[in-house]
Amino acid sequence: MPEVLKAPLVVEFPFTRSLGPVQSAFLTGLRERVVLGVTTTDGRTLVPPVEYDPVTADDLRDLVEVAPTGTVTTWAWNHAPRRGQPLSTPFAWALVRLDGADTALLHALDAPGPDAVHTGMRVRIRWAEQRTGAITDIACFEPYDGDPAELTGSDGEFADPVAGIVAAARLDYTYSPGRAQTAYINSLADRRTVGERCPSCRKVYVPPRGACPTCGVPTAEQVEVGPRGTVTTFCIVNIKAKNLDIEVPYVYAHIALDGADLALHARIGGIPYDQVRMGLRVEPVWTDGARYPDHYRPTGEPDAGYDAYKELL
Ligand SMILES: [Zn+2]
Known part of the structure; x- marks a missing residue:
């Protein structure tokens, strides 16, 4: 019986989506170095913001700024970053509850190794130099030893808001x-x-x-x-x-x-x-x-x- 064949197979396409008012404000805010959440009817602040309350299904439109600093609520070490991930060197995937938010945002945390990461550690956003209105405008989080950073005072209104994004979908198979x-x-x-x-x-x-x-x-x-x-x-x-x-x-x-x-x-x-x-x-x-x-x-x-x-x- 000859060896069973296998070969790399890549399925790749650009996925274009419109954003709606809440996601548009969130991503446009990132472009302007402002992090926006949304307030629920019972007073919680969700970051990243969503358009509907996950508990009551109410429409959510009240945007509120939170700080670019926060606390790691849980994390996992990524030993071998793959193509397209936020950092090319090993890093932590972390859930970060930003100061002022009640929920946590998933992103990369740049740290020298898993021994340097722990739940409860303080972190801050490292902004990307080129920002376009995308989650990658946050380059990653980095360790931060300090109080909550000050807010910019943004009301969530921006000139030239981002209306849509193109997300590159790519699946790498060994077929x-x-x-x-x-x-x-x-x-x-x-x-x-x-x-x-x-x-x-x-x-x-x-x-x-x-x-x-x-x-x-x-x-x-x-x-x-x-x-x-x-x-x-x-x-x-x-x-x-x-x-x-x-x-x-x-x-x-x-x-x-x-x-x-x-x-x-x-x-x-x-x-x-x-x-x-x-x-x-x-x-x-x-x-x-x-x-x-x-x-x-x-x-x-x-x-x-x-x-x-x-x-x-
Ligand atoms: Zn038969």
């Missing part, structure tokens, strides 16, 4: 396709397409998933299929995808390879897009060094009859 698809990918390197047959219903799955979704049993028997196949259904693509160097319109089709009981999908080439049809017989076209066919093209055989592929639609 493993598993035993079955590893075997499938490895055979593609030899330009062979290998599926797996269910021992119960006898269906051949291409690409294989390692188990039959209908019978719920493992599929271990390997079966080579193709290389030719039949177009079972298709669509004409008229929208050019970003980073995809294919002229539109082109045809994307479901193709049942000979011997397979599941259609895979691929691009159809070598034929005008408006002449592609159900039942068209096709074969793979490989480019040098590729790990899967670039596209499929007509073989010139007569079309397959509908009965030959009607169960594969």
Whole structure:
């Protein structure tokens, strides 16, 4: 059994959100080195502020300034900071109750090591030099040995308030396709397409998933299929995808390879897009060094009859 494949996979996109009045004031305040909380109907001050009281669900709009100094209420040491975290050297994630607030704010605390951090220690905000109206305008917290800092006297009204933010979402995976698809990918390197047959219903799955979704049993028997196949259904693509160097319109089709009981999908080439049809017989076209066919093209055989592929639609 060859080693199961794995590779890094990054899913990344910019997430744009509008802020609403409370978050807008909070982030605009950070830009101006002012920390704002919101007051609840029972007189507590929530920092970071929220738009609705978490207990009563009342609308909350009364903004109030709190100090940039506070007390650590709990913390955890981060031995190995990851990409995009506030500090590149090891630091503490800390909940800090700012002076004047009743709740705590999560942020990074810059300290030489875990021995230098304790619950109850006093800290203050270290402001970022470039501030844009984001939580990262607080670069981090740092140890501070003193009384609550003075307030700026802000009423929470600012010129040019921040109305929205773009938060970069990024997920780093190590993706493993598993035993079955590893075997499938490895055979593609030899330009062979290998599926797996269910021992119960006898269906051949291409690409294989390692188990039959209908019978719920493992599929271990390997079966080579193709290389030719039949177009079972298709669509004409008229929208050019970003980073995809294919002229539109082109045809994307479901193709049942000979011997397979599941259609895979691929691009159809070598034929005008408006002449592609159900039942068209096709074969793979490989480019040098590729790990899967670039596209499929007509073989010139007569079309397959509908009965030959009607169960594969
Ligand atoms: Zn089955």
